[in-house]
Each structure stands twice: as structure tokens, then as C-alpha cells.
Amino acid sequence: MKVAIWDTYVTKTDGTKMHFDIVVPHSLKQADIIHTFGQEYLSSLGYQGLKLDSEECRYCHMETAPEHVVSGIDEKGYFIIEMENCR
Template identity: 50%
Template sequence: MQVSVFDTYVTRTDGTLMHFDILVPSNVTCTDTIHQYGQTYLATKGQGGQPLTAKECQFCHIEQATEEVQTSITNQGFHIIEMQGCH
């Protein structure tokens, strides 16, 4: 499965920066859908409602999905890779 990777930076409610990637099937191109996936993830981190637009979330590249990523996408439609400030 090919996935699109969206590089995402969101300012947390405490002012620190969260950096994470949103991975979706490469045929998912609706930015509203991708941003909604990001909002779903942010809500799990207590950061629901933080701004998440094309300014914070930009297409980066397409790659081959690992089994873990494919399972996550099958279960919820997307996968998150936490990079910085997500814990």
C-alpha cells in the first residue's frame, strides 16, 4: 500500500510545539479529511480544537506502508507517527 505523508506542526495549548506525520492511503486527497484525522489524533492528546490547516499540515511525500501502518489505516483510516512534543 502506498501512503501519503503529511508533515504536521501544531502549537499545543501550553505553547510548545507538536510535530507528527499523518499517513493516509495515497488515494485520499481531500485536505478536510486529512485535517479531521489530525483533529481526531489531537483530541487523544488533550489538544482538541487546536488549529490544523494547510499552514500546519503539508504534503511531504509518498512511501510504501509497513504492516503496522497498514493495520492502523485499516482500523481507523489513518496512521500517526509521533516526532516531537507528542507525549
């Protein structure tokens, strides 16, 4: 499956930068929907209300997803790759 990677940086309340990628089907291009996925992920970690918009979350590139990412997308509509300071 071809997927789009949205590179995302969010400043947590303690001032540290959280970095994660939001992975979606390549056909999904609506930034507002992708930002909603990011907010859902942040809420799942207890970070409600952090700023996440086009300044923090931008399209980066496309690639072919491995099977575990495809399974996540099939289940939730997106997949999160945690990079830095997510937990």
C-alpha cells in the same frame, strides 16, 4: 501499500511545537478529511481546539508503508507517527 505522508506541526497551549505525521492511503487527497484525522488525534490526547489546517498540515511525500502502519490504516483510515512533543 502506497501511502501519503502529511507533515504536521501544531502549537500547543504552552507554546511548544508538536510534530507528527498523518499517514493515509495515497489515493486520499482531500486535505479537509486529513485535517479531520489530525483533529481526532489531537482530541485523543486532550488537545481539543488547537489550530490545524493547511498552514500546519501539508502533504510531504509518498512511500510504501510497513505492515503495522497498513494495519492502523485498515482500522482507522489513517495512522499517526509521533515525532516531537506529542505526549
